[in-house]
Amino acid sequence: MGDANHVCPQCGWTFDTEALQNNTCKKCRSALLITSVAYLEKFDRPAIQKYVSRYNELLKSAPENRDALLSLGVCYLRLGLFDLADKFLARLVNAHPEDAAGYYYKAICCLKGRRPRTVSLNAIREAEQLILTAIVLEPGNARHDLLLAAVRHDYYILNGLRVPEPNPSELLNGIGGKYLDSREIEQAMALLSINDSPVFHVVRAAQN
Numbered sequence: 001m002g003d004a005n006h007v008c009p010q011c012g013w014t015f016d017t018e019a020l021q022n023n024t025c026k027k028c029r030s031a032l033l034i035t036s037v038a039y040l041e042k043f044d045r046p047a048i049q050k051y052v053s054r055y056n057e058l059l060k061s062a063p064e065n066r067d068a069l070l071s072l073g074v075c076y077l078r079l080g081l082f083d084l085a086d087k088f089l090a091r092l093v094n095a096h097p098e099d100a101a102g103y104y105y106k107a108i109c110c111l112k113g114r115r116p117r118t119v120s121l122n123a124i125r126e127a128e129q130l131i132l133t134a135i136v137l138e139p140g141n142a143r144h145d146l147l148l149a150a151v152r153h154d155y156y157i158l159n160g161l162r163v164p165e166p167n168p169s170e171l172l173n174g175i176g177g178k179y180l181d182s183r184e185i186e187q188a189m190a191l192l193s194i195n196d197s198p199v200f201h202v203v204r205a206a207q208n
């Protein structure tokens with residue numbers, strides 16, 4: 001049918017409903033929608049740029065499309081283009097204010113790839129506010145608690161400052177029973193330039 005909305009961004013194969021449900025192209029096995037940084041784990045820059053052009057094209061006919069706005073935000077984040085990422089994530093939050101993902105990725109974006117302990121208190125407060133909103137909107141997803149724990153540990157504890165409540169231990173102790181995608185958490189930590197954090201111990205323990 002040549003429906004532009006149903007073409008694999010990586011290989012051009014026209015996908016069906018089953019492939020979309022599995023979010024995997026049957027021909028090249030790529031993810032069709034990049035709605036989490038976890039999907040970008042194995043992709044290099046040219047492959048990510050294919051997603052970017054695909055979703056920019058889609059937005060021309062559907063400017064408020066949730067998946068396209070989120071995918072572009074996530075792809076630009078991964079490419080280190082923080083202003084562009086923020087532009088699409090802001091559009092996502094405006095068009096879909098009930099969607100926690102917009103606030104979650106916007107929080108990662110506002111640190112611009114720098115380690116939390118090295119950024120200004122204003123940037124930390126902005127990130128905390130966004131994550132707290134994501135927690136309210138989607139309390140069952142542990143990635144929000146883990147991101148807040150990582151940011152607060154890195155900024156307040158490592159800088160010897162008084163930690164706001166809930167503190168990192170409270171957040172880490174509270175994730176039992178919540179949904180946890182460990183690849184997503186690892187990618188988020190990489191985007192924040194954090195390579196050591198109590199968050200990693202909790203994620204590893206949850207895997208066993």
Ligand SMILES: [Zn+2]
Nearest residue numbers: 008011025028
């Ligand atoms: Zn494909």
